[in-house]
Amino acid sequence: MTIFSKIIAGEIPSYAVAENEHFFAFLDIFPLVEGHVLVVPKVEVDKLFDLPDDYLSRMLLFAKPIARAIEEVFPCNRCGLSVVGLEVPHAHLHLIPINSADDLNFTRGKLSVTPEDLRRAQTKIVEALA
Structure with missing residues (x-):
């Protein structure tokens, strides 16, 4: 069971912003920038492109309003999307507020954030989705 499956199951706490079936x-919790969100399928599949076609398309449609909310509440030119998938063997998308392509550079250092920072970002996104 991956760490993402444990988060989905509620075994590990998270700062959830959206969920469906x-x-x-x-x-x-180790963001590149404030507002960095992970979108994860509830089915445990290692590689994103191993998901069935209909599931993959629904994943992007699920991510779309979250990306719009990120653009609304964080100062950025757009919400970038990245698929890396090397750290956790569970398919996932990164939605990241960006102002340049370098903002998607995963070799950079991560932000040091507090639980309060994360709750504040969570509240902003959840309210924008409402």
């Missing part, structure tokens, strides 16, 4: 979205 197929997907779960929550803040990355």
